[in-house]
Amino acid sequence: MKRLFMTVLLAAAVIMLGSGMAFAKTLKIGTMGPLTGPYAADGVDIKNGVLTAVEVMKANGGIPGFDAIEVLPQDTACEPRQAVATANKLINEGVKGVVGSYCSSATLPASEVLDEESIVMITPASTNEKVTSRGLEYMFRMCGRDDDQGAIAVKFMLDKVKAKSIYLVDDKTSYSQGLADGVEKMSAAAGIKVLGHEHVNQGDKDFSAILTKVKQQNPDVFYMSMQNSATGALMLIQARRMGIKATVLAQDAVYHPQLIEIAKDAANDVYLTFGFIDDNAPAYKEFYSAYQPKFGNPGAYSGYAYDSAMAYMMAVKAAGSTDPAKVKAELMKLDYDGATKHVKFKENGDSGSNYIIRKVENGKFLNYWNPATGELY
Amino acid sequence: MEYFLQQLINGITLGSVYALIALGYTMVYGIIQLINFAHGEFFAAGGYVGVIFMSYLLSQGAPAWVCLSGSLILAMAYCAMLAVAVEKVAYKPLRNSSRLSVLLSALGMSIFLQNGLMLTQGVYDKAYPTELTQGGFEMGNVMLSYMQLFIVSLTAFLLVALNVLVFKTRIGKAMRSTAQDKVMSALVGINANRTISITFAIGAALAAAAGIMVGLYYGSVRYDMGFVPGIKAFAAAVLGGIGNITGAMIGGFIIGMVEIFAAGYISGEYKDVFAFVILIAVLYFRPSGIMGENVDDTRV
Incomplete structure (x- = not known):
């Protein structure tokens, strides 16, 4: 009898926990990049790009179903070990989408960890071929390939x-x-x-x-x-x-x-x-006018980070949830002119090079x- | 031959920088037997003070020599004061505790100063004005830039000045005697605390000069620039015989030369390996370094 009682209690707890998650009203986006160390400048660019995308998204009405969008910046220092640690940290925070990281040497190991948990990762800057050639389900790339x-x-x-x-x-x-x-x-x-x-x-x-x-x-x-x-x-x-x-x-x-x-x-x-x-494209101008007053002139990959975050948020908006399979399906459907390029993902997660x-x-x-x-x- | 000459010039330039930083390590070690791991940070701080003041002077339209000497003097003075403060805060209270605790305190100070630099100056590289550093002599295919000439001659001047200070003045005498025996020199009326402070100040001032030279020569400074040259200069000080001023100079030049020639004739990838192999080889045959650790006369 006691055992049955415990089982019911546990089941009730699980249901409450599950429903609690369903009613969570904050969309969490993780960013990964070097915020300290020799590549800190590039990591800060990526973080700022994502923050700008969130601002623009909010200004344009936000995402229905989510009251707030929170950005969780993580410092990989471009070190493989630290990258894996930050990936685990983001998993614990309940993040379902990550923009990052910068160095391929950090993106490669971190993406393995994130993919196991079905977390969408869009790298704005890692150009090494292996990033998308390992057959990971939820790995996307906004930039080109080496x-x-x-x-x-x-x-x-x-x-x-x-x-x-x-x-x-x-x-x-x-x-x-x-x-x-x-x-x-x-x-x-x-x-x-x-x-x-x-x-x-x-x-x-x-x-x-x-x-x-x-x-x-x-x-x-x-x-x-x-x-x-x-x-x-x-x-x-x-x-x-x-x-x-x-x-x-x-x-x-x-x-x-x-x-x-x-x-x-x-x-x-x-x-x-x-x-x-294309500096004259309307999407780029929208990005630039939101980014420049706050963070100064965009760095090399600020725009790509902006597009990565934008693509993720648009997919979440279309899917109406952060469910990875649904978000992935919506990401694959995207076909629009972003700030830096025409966003259209291929089967392997690449979005094409235009060097x-x-x-x-x-x-x-x-x-x-x-x-x-x-x-x- | 031209190739060799060019690499020789490169080696002497790099060696000068290492020698200047190594002196600070060796002087501090000589007087309180502490490996001051925060020393690389004085080098970085000097580079920053230099670039801030130099850019300001240039924007005010000051002539080149005013910019150079003005920022050099200011950076050296600033780092000297910083070093004295660091010594008072982090090392003096631990003077009678074990050497390990002071060493850890030094490591902590290094992290503190480096992160302080990052928070106040940002993570981006700061560029030095390049207007002052253009041009040079060209003999055949060998280039000797004015900057290299400036670095080598300034280093030579500072080394001579330091030698005069240590071996010909009363302060130098006080430093040498405190290094030999703190208690005994205190008994004859030498203020040990003051002498130690002066030693820190001089070492940091030399590092600051090196910081400005590096900034000017290579074009920029970054908050973490002190780490790698700090390690190399420390190796140079050990190579020459830590605690020995002449040894630190020789060690600095040797490490600089070995690095350049290893990169020039073998492979750039392994230049650090060669520098440290030389260090190990020397220590194997002469455990106290090239000049020896305990040459009391030249020890500070």
Whole structure:
């Protein structure tokens, strides 16, 4: 009898707990990114992008069924272990959707944990191929992929620079080394002579020894694959001072206002692969006007974080709940012009790459070369 | 040959920075046998004070030499005061407790100062004005930038000044005697607390100078910039014989050179490995470092 009583009590408790959850009126969105450490700038950009998306969503009437939208920012420090810990923390908080993280090396392990709990993860910035190639159910990506990015870099070297030789430097992260290895392979296959591929350590400031080597080898293209734009800026200053004449080609992580702020004149004539963003699109203007007054000029991935959070909230709105299967179905149905790109997810969670070549001129990033048409902007 | 010369210039420049930071470690160790892990933070703080003041002076239209010397003096003075305060707050109360507790206090201070810098100055890199650092001499393919020349000559000047201070002045004499025997020197009327404070101040001032040079040369400062050079400079101090001023200078130059030549001739990826292999090899054969730890005359 006592046992039956306990069972009934337990069942009642479970039902109450369940109904309690159903009536929860706050939508929790987790963000993951480095808020401390060398990549803190990029993590803060992502957090600010998500906060902006939430503000805009609220201003546009919010999400029916939810009184409030709460953002829970987590600091991964770009470390795999800490990323897993923050993922677990978000799971405990009852978060059903996460925007993040920044470094591929953090996104890869964290997404495994989140996917097991059927939590939707949309990365605004992790470009490593493996992010979406592992068959995870709830992994989405707002930015492009490194294999596409590398291919565009090589195409640019062949078609526009007419390069015969290349020298690569990376700073040994899943992302930066993965990308540089890909470019090295593709360059060699395309007949561009690889004169060297060097690796530098995190936290290094002095690149004089390696740059002296580059200068001696005199390549046509100097490919700089850095996880951190500030490190890229330091390398540029030293390269220019040393008188390296090679065309400098960098990638999306170096694409950040910091590059120009630190390197100043040395940043001029640097070419970078980055996704095409139409500054004049209405969605971008809406994002910019909400972001800029609060957080200053957007960083490289602020817009992608904004779109990621927006996509998630739109899917929740359409699904009417945070049920992962329903949200996923709604995410797959999305087909609209976001601030940074046209949002339409593919089966594997990718949203497509649209890399172009940008160039720094007079202290500004300009759209430079369109690989699809082979023409200048 | 040109390649070698260029790498030699690179090595001397980097070595100068390490030598300046290493001096602070070694002086503090010499006088109170403490490895001051917060020392790297003085280097970072110096870099920040430098950039803030330098940008201000430049915006007021001050000439280059005023900007450079003004911010250098201010940063050195600021860090000297900061170091004295840190010593009073975190180390002095523990002077008679075990060496481990002071060491932990130093580690805590390092974390505190670094995070303080992050909270007040932000997580972004702060750029140094580059107007002052353009240009250089070019001999064939070898580049010697004005900045490198500035770094090496300023380091040389500071090293000479420090040697004069330690070996030719009354303060230096007090420092050396306190290092040898605190009780005995107190008996002959030397104020140990004051002497220790002065030692901290001098070490931090040198680190601040290094911070500004690094900021100018590499182009920016960041709140966590003190950590890696701090570790390297500590290794340099140990390599030269911790507690020994000449040793710290030699150690700094050796670590800088080894790093550059390892990166230049072998691989950039393993340059730190080579620097530390040299350290281990030297310590294996000479456990007290190149110059030895207990050369009492040169110890501070």
